[in-house]
Amino acid sequence: MNTEASAGKIMLVGIGPGSVDHMTQRARDAIAEAEVVIGYVTYIKLVADLIEGKEIIRKSMTEELDRAVSALEAARAGKKVALISSGDAGVYGMAGPTYEVLFQSGWTPDDPVQVEIIPGASALNSCAALVGAPLTHDFCAISLSDLLTPWPTIARRLDAVAMADFVVALYNPKSGRRTRQIVEAQRLFLRHRRPDTPVAIVKSAYRRRENIVFTTLDSMGDADIGMLSTVLIGNSNTFVRDGLMVTPRGYANKYDMQDGGATREGERAGRSLSTGLLGWLDTLRAEHEGGTSIEALAVQYRLPADYIRSTLDEPWEAEATNAAEESEA
Template identity: 90%
Template structure:
């Protein structure tokens, strides 16, 4: 059982995660994670591993399962988000394991750091977001840097995992440098350390000051998008309702907008605009630059005919 124990508070662990640990003969995990569930481990065989021994944890789990024991291999947060699910499946497949094997695998999901940290600071992930790890222990830095640059340009809210450690101190500075190429200096940033644990600490700052904050391996950094704001100690990313509805007039639909239909600036409205601009003499290259999209995409879109969308009765969306 690959068990996500959540952010570290027993209150935020799922009932299934608690039950999985209770059922287990053997519990395997990083020493810090073992401490987080210490009160659930009476009578269990405990196998503690260090931070860099992920593959050893997976090998030990498989060996114990092959010996007929029920195993809980624990991860903080969710086992499938920078957790033990991936390396465990790699070890399993390398050993010749298949889903029909007598050793059966269950993944028990848990709240990841981006969920728990977001809950503590407000509602920063209400719109599109992504997660990027700054750890270059297993991933080449150019790969990480390209991802950072792409999501910064695309205006995602971003959760940075593994932002800094005792030896890895420059990665957060480089991330800041890449984001400042595309984002305002005053873009809101929240830094959450040890969410729901004994030494929990929350700091609100801005993108230009982010790298100067107290950040470590127990921190998760949440960087807002161009619409994110902080008010009364809460970080909020609007979902976009104000684009369609007049929030001060009881939610009345704005002029030119229709409830249950795409925005006037949604895909079809944008296609109409694009066609008009092109017909007026704008080149493919100029349109691509104006909308910050690839020229071949603009060309292919203009070449494909489209029809107005039809919404079946009762199937509208906000």
Template identity: 75%
Template sequence: MSGKISLVGIGPGHHDHMTGRALAAIAEADVVVGYSTYIKLVADLLEGKEVIRKGMTEELDRAVNALECAREGKKVALISSGDAGVYGMAGPTYEVLFQAGWTPESEIAVEVVPGASAINACAALVGAPLTHDFCSISLSDLLTPWPVIARRLDAVAAADFVVALYNPKSGRRTQQIVQAQQLFLRHRRPDTPVAVVKSAYRRRERIEFTTLAHMSECDIGMLTTVLIGNSHTFVQHGLMVTPRGYANKYDLDDGGNTRSGEKPGRSLSTGLLGWMADLRADHAEGASAAALAAQHRLPVDYIEAVLAAPAEEESAAAAPLEEAQE
């Protein structure tokens, strides 16, 4: 008998924010497996279905149960809040499947049904904080060594990403958010905007705007996502916004006309080609590769490679006239 496992992301949990395919996958399922809190969020969709509830740390058990039911020819919806592939059940389930000898050609079909992750839900509630480069880091050290997490925090803080912190604090894990704050303060201003969002789009939703200096003082728990802005993020009229960078090319006070030295559809004068030209000029005037590396906070060997690149590589890089995104 052939069964099926649907790895369903239910988004924040409210039906309004679930995709049509997520609703259909649950409707089609004979069995629904999930963490008990997530089961409660979709309880009104489960009438007449076999329901398997599991605890917080029983992810592998959920995957094993789903596989066992699928082997019996049943259609299984294994649910995750947010997106099943973002700190969700997709990864553990594939690990269990591979360990059991499953392949995509096997009689058990597997579908990943995407959903809105917490980073999307929380960002929508507070404004537009993710308009420029961003990343997410989980502070849970239940499965990841803390030095690995700390190195990632330090790297993204220095790189000026907007950062979403998942699993920031629990009853027993209280110092991780403090350590994260300390690492960020090494690279970011104390007044960097921070949004703390608890239970986005759920009954106990709570939003608090604060700063990096006071972030760890907020009411933070396992149902909280912490959004840390970059050096350009601002809060105005109760909305957190990260500029995309249009002001670098266009004069927003002059009808959006292109700034002097810039061209629509072309890289910034401080983009790759302009920067390479400036780098070569500074080097020709006597600046060492080490000094240039320190100035731009980049590895010395990278600066040396850029300086050593033949001029024709720059011409080839200049060929496309339009950028993929403005």
């Protein structure tokens, strides 16, 4: 291993959605510091104004490992390297493959070659900002690309999050050769979600050809979807109003939104919902003691029977737990 003091640095730069205005100052500074800039050809174009006079290494979409190897070689030669990703380098970006290449080469954090990850706004952040507030409650991201992930794995994840009522951001939804994946995703979601579930499709967020379409789960297949698109699928509470997609956080469960935010009967500000964990455990035990079977409870709450059983078997003292909650307030 080359351990010369002149060893350089790899900066994994998330450039955000593509607009320089939405790039962090640290990302700008890192590109300015770099002697070598490496990236997918489209991403290189997005930072063209910042890389004049630098050594540029352009790679195709499927050459992620080559990008990482090139970055390591340049850093071993003592150069500062900006390895750029759109969005965030750690979200479907170059951080993962770069660390794989580094570890394969024998690199450790004590190596003279330094590594810095510079975060950026991922597609789900930028697309959400353009359509309203769809990610205000629990959400997840799933890539439909099966270039490296087996389809059964992707399908299981889609089915699980659709059933669990997450808001979902679909990355890499469709390409010229991958056209059926989005159809299968829609089919899986329709097993658990209403056909009129709101969907927003954002193409090229904050770029020259930006396009936004609002549709529904049952009609999303008619929309123009490609590799530059991100598909946001709402949960059971998401709504679209006046051109804005919003997922409520749940304040209406506890507060009367029409009465100045007064707490609803049975609820207390700063405390778990009456249907939160503590209240649910009381209800669960009462229902079971009242004769409802574990299997019926599992169906009612859409939870695994073994989880219901182990929860009921766990010693549960409501008064002691409530007292502990009060003391923490």
